[in-house]
Amino acid sequence: MTVTGQEIADYVDRVRAALADLPPAVRDELTEDLPEHLAEVAAETDGTLVDRLGTPEAYAAELRTAAGADGGGQPSPGRRFAATRARIAAALRGLDTRLGPLLGYATASAFLRPLRPAWWLVRGWLAALLVSAALGEPSGLLPRLSGSVLAGLFLLAGTLLASVWLGRHSVDLRGWPRRLLRLGTAALLLFALAALVNVDQHASSDEFAPYQGVSVGNPYDSIEDVFVYDEEGRLVHNARLFDQNGVPIRLGYPTCADSSQYPPRNVYPYCPDRAPFAPRPSAPTPVPPQPTAAPASPAPSASPTPSTEPTVTPTVSSPPGAPEPSDPGPTPTR
Amino acid sequence: MQRVDTTQLLKGVLDLAVLAVLKDEDGYGYDILRRLREAGLEEVGDASVYGTLRRLFAAGLLTAYVVPSESGPHRKYYALNAAGRDQLVRSGKTWRSFATTMDALLDDRGMAA
Structure with missing residues (x-):
């Protein structure tokens, strides 16, 4: 037998x-x-x-004549629509047959048919999300009911069971219930697309990742502010920190209750009032007394150096009490 | 004038032929087709026979029943009902009469059978 079942199906x-x-x-x-x-x-x-029967179209014409089913006169728009739909369906079936071998199956639908139960599960999940969203619950990928994930999981189980049951019984549906089911499926897919876009946007925005840029386990995680003291134990205002490449070192974040004026980022300390060691009055004194006012000098140079100039590091040039936010700082060497 | 060939003649008498081959024995589509061919109607088209069966069935001259087949697909068998037998008798008479008339017409003019 040289005629395959597929050839018969195509002919039909x-x-x-x-x-x-x-x-x-x-x-x-x-x-x-x-x-x-x-x-x-x-x-x-x-x-x-x-070869044996002639073209399917000729066969159809003969069948039509013999059966006396000419339809009678001009085909109505409805009939013409039906004809177009049937032609599209036939074309789709041809595509189905051609795509099949790419997937290793006779037809693409043969590949998809065993996946149907998987679709039922996805449909149940989407339905649970839809119910959750319809009730105005903030949902991500799990449905929630009155804010409770547990209730949401019960809802999910319910919709999954319902969807599978529907899947097993929907093959018998005819007429308007079938149409209703298709309409529902289309709505669900539309919702799924919208939900997916929504989740995708959230995933790429800060809303789901508020601590972007802070590495976990960093020993500097607990740092909120940085206080730089000069050799004399005076708090340095508006200090700027850079690494060896001239890249500003970002540490901490402004947490002052008085945040009326936001200090520019990377200018330390953010909150001079919270200095761990009592800051000196900002009036610069050429010869400060011995740093007894400060409980401890963080500077490693505990030896009394004759230097009277408060030189801290080459990168910090602003004297205390004279903030120069516009100071561009040193230019990076590379 | 259009050439008269068997196909054209068949169109007129296919109903009668189908009814006739179902007179003694019920049959399914392909079976009926085979009986017609074996009876000498070689040029009868598959679709014509199927279409005719449908039309006769729709006209209430045939009954149909499905028989499960051990080897292959289920088959739809057709049988003559009372109306079909009646139609067969009447169409048969009409054909006989028509054929006799045609024969006589040709005989009178010395045409060989």
């Missing part, structure tokens, strides 16, 4: 497409026996069905 499809202008009931009745008939023809003869 083309005959049906050629009869698409007939009322569906009449067409179904006319082509009811066709697959069986073609199978018998194929079993008895060599060569293709077209």
Whole structure:
């Protein structure tokens, strides 16, 4: 036998497409026996069905004439729509057959059919999300009911079971329930797309990642502010920190209750009032007394150096009490 | 004038032929087709026979029943009902009469059978 089942199916499809202008009931009745008939023809003869029977279109024309089912006159717009739909369906089936081998199956639908239960589960999940969203609950990927994930999980279990049940029973649906189901599926897919876009936007924004840029386990995580003291134990205002490449070192964040004036980032300390060691009055004194006012000098140079100039590091040039936020600082060396 | 060939003649008598081959024995589509071919109607088209069966069934001259087959697909068998037998008798008479008339017409003019 040289005729395959696929060839028979294609032939039937083309005959049906050629009869698409007939009322569906009449067409179904006319082509009811066709697959069986073609199978018998194929079993008895060599060569293709077209060799033996002519083109499907010619076959359809002959069938139509013999059955006296000419439809009578001009095909109505509805019939023409049906014909177009049938042609599209036939084209889709052709595509189905052609795509199948790419997936390693006879047809693409043969590949997709076993995945149907998976779709039922996804559908149940989407339905739970939809219910959750319809009730105005903030949902991510898990449904929530009145803010409770547990209640949401019960809802999820319910919709999953319902979806699977529906999947097992929807094959028998005809008429408007079937149409309703398709409409629901379309709505659900639309919702899924919207939800996906929403989650995707959140995932790429700061809302889900508020601590962006802070590495976990960093020993400097607990640092809120930085206080620089000069050699004399005076608090240095508006200090700037840079690494060896001239990249500003960012530590901490402004937490002052008095945040009326936000200090520029990277200018330390953010909150001079919180200096761990009592800051000196900002009036610069050329010869400060011994740093007894400060409980401890953080500077490593505990030895009394004769230097009277409060030179801290080359990178900090602002004297205490004279903030110069516009100071561009040193230019990076690279 | 259009050439008269068997196909055209068949169109007129296919109903009668189908009813006739179902007179003694029920049959399914392909079976009926085979009986017609075996009876000498070689040029009968598959689709024509199927279409005719549908039309006769729709006209209430045939009954149909499905028989599960051990080897292969289920088959829809057709049988003559009372109306079909009646139609067969009447169409048969009409054909006989028509054929006799045609024969006589040709005989009168010395045409070989």
